[in-house]
Amino acid sequence: MKAKAETRGSGDSKIHQLASKIFAMIEQRVSYTLDSTLETVDSAEQAASRIATEAGFDDDEVMRIAMAVREAAVNAVLHGNAYDPGKKVSLAFEQTGDKLVITIKDQGKGLDPDKIPDPLAPENLLKTSGRGIFLIRSFMDEVVISATQTGTEIKLVKHVHGPSEGVKEASQ
């Protein structure tokens, strides 16, 4: 994928820029260990926004990714760790090829995703909570929730559609 994009990029600055962004994404990983506070929620959102921008997502996609991360961080801080100062939230961003993988893990009792009521059901529409996971699923390409008795891990995946398409074109 890499070589083909580079060949095409030499004659097309836009494709070249996109390809450069893909190269920048390859095998990069950054992780944070954060306190169970509201500041963590804001920090996670800001980090997601910055990293998604650097990864080449457009403004709308950056907003969706940042919001999904914010919602996952809210779940970790509030529902998982319940603001317990002795418990931490792990946040990791991994850029591999054409996708951004974000993992958020708490040290709570473990969330059972099957027990989350459907927020779109008529009887739940006027509930004041319970939309976080739904929004995360709406905004990300893949969402995997793994819960154990020692915490919940949520993995969010978003593909960089724009650059992927450019590379696809280049390979034809």
Add this chain to the structure above:
Amino acid sequence: MSMKTSTRQVDGVTIVDCSGRITLGEGSVILKDVVRELLSKGQKKILLNLGDVNYIDSSGIGELVSAFTTVRNQGGELKLLNLTKKVHDLLQITKLYTVFDVKDDEAGAVKSFS
């Protein structure tokens, strides 16, 4: 930017001009307090102007729902005015767009209160 509000009266309707972010924590608390205070003063016709609200999260959505039902349960009406595209889209995907009475013209919105 955190959330800020200011209120004004137009023909018996209280318009709450909101700006910033309605999110978990301060933003949601401010909205809750404003609505609670208006109700305590008997002001039950409330128009939330969200024209300068550029971000809202699930907690903020929850707070809007809470405000809506609280006002309605006290015999009042709460409507939304001037949604930004982001907020509009969020209310669409959460199926709340048809639950709220959403307006895009202030004068018309004020007249719509019974």
